[in-house]
Amino acid sequence: MSDSAPVVIIGSGLAGYTLAKEIRKRDRELPLMMITADDGVSYSKPLLSTGFTKGKEADELAQADAGAMAEQLILDIRTHTRVTGIDPDAHEVLIGAERLRYQQLVLACGADIIRLPEAISACPRVFSINDLEDYRQFRRGLAQGRRVILLGAGLIGCEYANDLRNGGYDVTVVAPSDQVMPGLLPPAAAAAVQSALEAEGVTFHLGVGAEAVTEDGTAVQVRLEDGAILQGDIVISAVGLRPRTRLAASAGLEVRRGIVTDQLLATSTADIYALGDCAEVEGHVLMYVMPLMAAARALAATLTGTPTAVSWGAMPVMVKTPCCPVAALPPVPVDGGQWEVEQDGVNVCALYRDSSGTLLGFALTGDRVIEKQALAKEVPPLLPLIPGE
Ligand SMILES: Cc1cc2nc3c(=O)[nH]c(=O)nc-3n(C[C@H](O)[C@H](O)[C@H](O)COP(=O)(O)OP(=O)(O)OC[C@H]3O[C@@H](n4cnc5c(N)ncnc54)[C@H](O)[C@@H]3O)c2cc1C
Numbered sequence: 001m002s003d004s005a006p007v008v009i010i011g012s013g014l015a016g017y018t019l020a021k022e023i024r025k026r027d028r029e030l031p032l033m034m035i036t037a038d039d040g041v042s043y044s045k046p047l048l049s050t051g052f053t054k055g056k057e058a059d060e061l062a063q064a065d066a067g068a069m070a071e072q073l074i075l076d077i078r079t080h081t082r083v084t085g086i087d088p089d090a091h092e093v094l095i096g097a098e099r100l101r102y103q104q105l106v107l108a109c110g111a112d113i114i115r116l117p118e119a120i121s122a123c124p125r126v127f128s129i130n131d132l133e134d135y136r137q138f139r140r141g142l143a144q145g146r147r148v149i150l151l152g153a154g155l156i157g158c159e160y161a162n163d164l165r166n167g168g169y170d171v172t173v174v175a176p177s178d179q180v181m182p183g184l185l186p187p188a189a190a191a192a193v194q195s196a197l198e199a200e201g202v203t204f205h206l207g208v209g210a211e212a213v214t215e216d217g218t219a220v221q222v223r224l225e226d227g228a229i230l231q232g233d234i235v236i237s238a239v240g241l242r243p244r245t246r247l248a249a250s251a252g253l254e255v256r257r258g259i260v261t262d263q264l265l266a267t268s269t270a271d272i273y274a275l276g277d278c279a280e281v282e283g284h285v286l287m288y289v290m291p292l293m294a295a296a297r298a299l300a301a302t303l304t305g306t307p308t309a310v311s312w313g314a315m316p317v318m319v320k321t322p323c324c325p326v327a328a329l330p331p332v333p334v335d336g337g338q339w340e341v342e343q344d345g346v347n348v349c350a351l352y353r354d355s356s357g358t359l360l361g362f363a364l365t366g367d368r369v370i371e372k373q374a375l376a377k378e379v380p381p382l383l384p385l386i387p388g389e
Contacts (some may be wrong), residue, residue: 004031005101006076007303008093010083010247011108012036012066013131013291014045015276016389017107020073032075032305032371033100035093039130040079041067044150047287048135049159050320052167058136063073067226068380083109087253088269104271104303107248107259111241111277111287119212125220126213126235129160146170149222152211152238153180160236162321165200172230173202174222176209179227185350186339189363191348196324196366204231204352227346243278258285263309263383265299275299282383290315292317309386314379316362316372324365327372329379331361342368351375 007023009016020032024196034040042064043211047056070077078095085094115121121128127138137179142148145231146169150157153175164171173180178196179190194204202218205224213235222230225254243258254260254268258280266272275295277287277323284291288330301308319326324346331337335373336355342347347366 001074003092005103006031006033007104007106008100008102009034009106009108010036010093011110011278012038012040012042012069012077012079012274013108013110013276014289015108015278015296016106017042017069017108018293018296019108019299020075020277020351022296023147023303024073028074030253031103033102034070034072034075034077034333035081035083035095036066036077036079037082038079038131040069040077042069043132046320048079048129048132049156049163051135051139051160053320053322058132058139060136061132083247085246086272088251088253088272091271102271104273104300106303106389107267107272107274107278108276109244109278111243113151113237113243114240116210116239120151120210121237122234122247123213123215123235125233126237128237130241141234142159142169145162145219147219147231147232147234148172149174149220149230149235150238151175151222151235152240153177153182153204153206153332154238154240155181155184155204157236157238157319159320160275161197161202162200162323165202166322171202172205173197173233174205174210174224174230175209175377176207176225178207180204180206180327181319181328184330185203185326185363186341186352188339188341188343189326189328189348189350189365190344192365193319193324193326195348197321199324228385238276238294241277241287243280243287245278247273248272248278256280258336263311263386264301264307265295265310273299273302284312284382286312286315288317304364308384311385312382314376314381318369318372325369326363326365327369328363329361329372329376330363 245255250257259274298310331352349368352361
């Protein structure tokens with residue numbers, strides 16, 4: 001392999017660009033190439049669920065185009081280019097019939113939207129939002145009317161519900177779970193968020209899934225599993241994301257829920273690393289910004305000659321529901337672990353402790369979110385510093 005082959009980063013999301021920035025803080029000479037299936041525009045994905053609250057159209061969320069990023073980060077960028085394969089023995093990525101050499105390869109290829117069955121997803125008025133282009137199309141779709149039916153009551157579904165109400169839309173949320181944010185919040189905290197959203201005018205149909213969506217002239221009809229029919233103008237599917245692993249798996253890399261890496265972000269194959277939403281680091285799949293920033297800093301050090309393991313403290317997740325702010329650190333349940341809940345209206349402090357009293361996780365809503373930093377310090381780190389690092 002020639003030493004002049006670049007470090008190749010696949011993906012121009014927050015993971016890819018943060019890594020490139022961190023590398024450039026350390027080394028301005030290392031040849032760097034980014035290959036991305038999209039247009040390479042730099043934007044902050046978390047802002048996609050706050051467009052109305054912050055008064056931003058899709059184009060206003062774009063921070064810099066690919067050309068500006070290439071200049072700023074001294075990198076060669078190929079946009080609208082999908083990597084179709086990896087040949088680890090030859091140290092090459094495949095773009096159709098074309099082959100490009102890499103010195104080291106970083107997979108920062110994000111996560112895929114979980115698609116609902118055809119009977120729902122085939123309707124052209126059903127939108128899923130996972131990048132700026134999706135968001136642009138969804139904002140155009142809103143021209144069809146003010147009644148939005150949201151499928152999914154997870155973190156992103158609740159954020160869109162609040163944001164669309166702030167934009168003056170009628171919002172109905174449908175989900176098979178019997179509470180909002182089931183993976184993130186214990187029931188008391190979830191009930192607080194739901195009641196705050198209801199007070200804003202959001203309607204909920206929980207405990208029942210959607211079965212089919214049909215377009216009916218000027219409107220859409222959503223048929224629920226219990227036979228009820230909801231009328232709306234557009235539908236947003238926000239039922240979750242899963243790490244993109246197909247490219248890695250087809251090249252023989254170990255894949256479980258995500259692309260498996262160790263604490264150095266190294267995959268099972270030499271000179272290939274993974275970070276961001278696509279990665280499973282020491283068993284953890286964390287599809288949030290804070291973990292990917294820490295991972296990008298560590299990987300930049302490694303790629304510029306100082307092998308560095310990522311360390312993750314306890315990182316609470318903030319949910320952007322301004323009518324009832326949320327900070328949550330979901331625990332991994334243990335035998336004998338219990339929630340202790342203090343509640344005053346929508347202000348909830350729920351602490352999860354093991355049988356010896358150690359705090360393993362928490363959920364805070366309303367006024368109580370200010371306690372998040374103090375509480376996070378009490379929770380054992382997720383990936384402790386490796387001694388000597
Ligand atoms: C609506 C929404 C709100 C969110 N809010 C928050 C929040 O408040 N706080 C928080 O911490 N997190 C939030 N998140 C999660 C956070 O935004 C993500 O964890 C983060 O943006 C993931 O970045 P990424 O670079 O790993 O993936 P992505 O941004 O998905 O980037 C993946 C890149 O890989 C490219 N790609 C994929 N496959 C290929 C291929 N084969 N060849 C070439 N290129 C390829 C894509 O084109 C893209 O450029 C939110 C997510 C969403 C959807």
